Amino acid sequence: xxxxxxxxxxxxxxxxxxxxxxxxxxxxxxxxxxxxxxxxxxxxxxxxxxxxxxxxxxxxxxxxxxxxxxxxxxx
Numbered sequence: 502x503x504x505x506x507x508x509x510x511x512x513x514x515x516x517x518x519x520x521x522x523x524x525x526x527x528x529x530x531x532x533x534x535x536x537x538x539x540x541x542x543x544x545x546x547x548x549x550x551x552x553x554x555x556x557x558x559x560x561x562x563x564x565x566x567x568x569x570x571x572x573x574x575x576x
Contacts, residue, residue, distance in 0.1 A: 535562040
C-alpha cells in the first residue's frame with residue numbers, strides 16, 4: 502500500500518488545446534510535496550514535483566503551478 506496521502510487537489514482544464522490537469526499537495530513519508538499531473542482518462546502523467554518545508558509554502562507553490570497552466574501569450 503502506498504504511504505502517500507492527498508491533502509488538497511485541484512483539477513482544471515485548458516480549452517485550446519484541450520487538456521486536463523491536476524495539481525495537489527501530498528504528504529509522502531512525512532514530507533510535503535506538490536505535484537502537477539496531466540490527466541488522460543484514468544492515467545495520471547506526472548509533469549512537475551516540488552518538495553516543500555511547510556503547508557504555507559505548499560499552498561504558494563500549488564497556486565503558482567495552477568496559474569502557470571492557464572498563462573498563455575498571444576503573438
